Amino acid sequence: MEEIRYRPIGRIHTEFKDGTGVPRQAAGASELAGRIEIFDEYLPGLEDLEGFSHIVVVFHLHRVSQPSLKAHPPWDGRRHGVFATRSPYRPNPIGVSVVRLISMEGGELHIAGIDMAEASPVLDIKPYVPELNPQGDIRLGWLEGKVNGMNKSKSGDR
DSSP, X not given: OOOOOOOOXXXXXXXXXXXXXXXXXXXXXXXXXXXXXXXXXXXXGGTTGXXXXXXXXXXXXXXXXXXXXXXXXXXXXXXXXXXXXXXXXXXSOEEEEEEEEEEEETTEEEEEOOOOXXXXXXXXXXXXXXXXXXXXXXXXXXXXXXXXXGGGOBSOOO
C-alpha cells in the first residue's frame, strides 16, 4: 500500500515541554490548560467553531520513537495488543482527544483537558457532537471494571 502523508494545520502548546508527565487521557486532565496555534493558511477553517464547547483534536504523537504492537497498560498486569489499548506507541502515532474549547483569539484556540506534549503537530480539528456518536451497548473488554481511577495516572502506557 502507498504511503500516506499529512500536513499539520497547527501545533499544540502545553506545559509538557519535554514530554514528561503528559496525562494518559484528556479526561484525567480536565483542568490542564494549553493552546492550539493554527497556521495562517488554515485560519478560514476556524469560522463558526467558537460556538462549540468541546472539540476533537487529531494530532501526531511526535515524541513516539519506538512503536510496538504490544502494550503494557499500568492499570493492568498483562500485555495487550496495541489496538486493544490507548497506548501512544502505535504503528501510526496518531492521537485523538476531546478537549474543552475555552476561547478563540484569532488563530489561537485556548483549550483545557490537555493530554498532549509541547509542539505536537495538529492534523485536524472537529466539533464534538455527542449525538453524532451514539453509544448503544458498550463493552469495555479487558478494561471492564478498571476504568474508574485510571485517568489520574501520568504518561502513556507501553
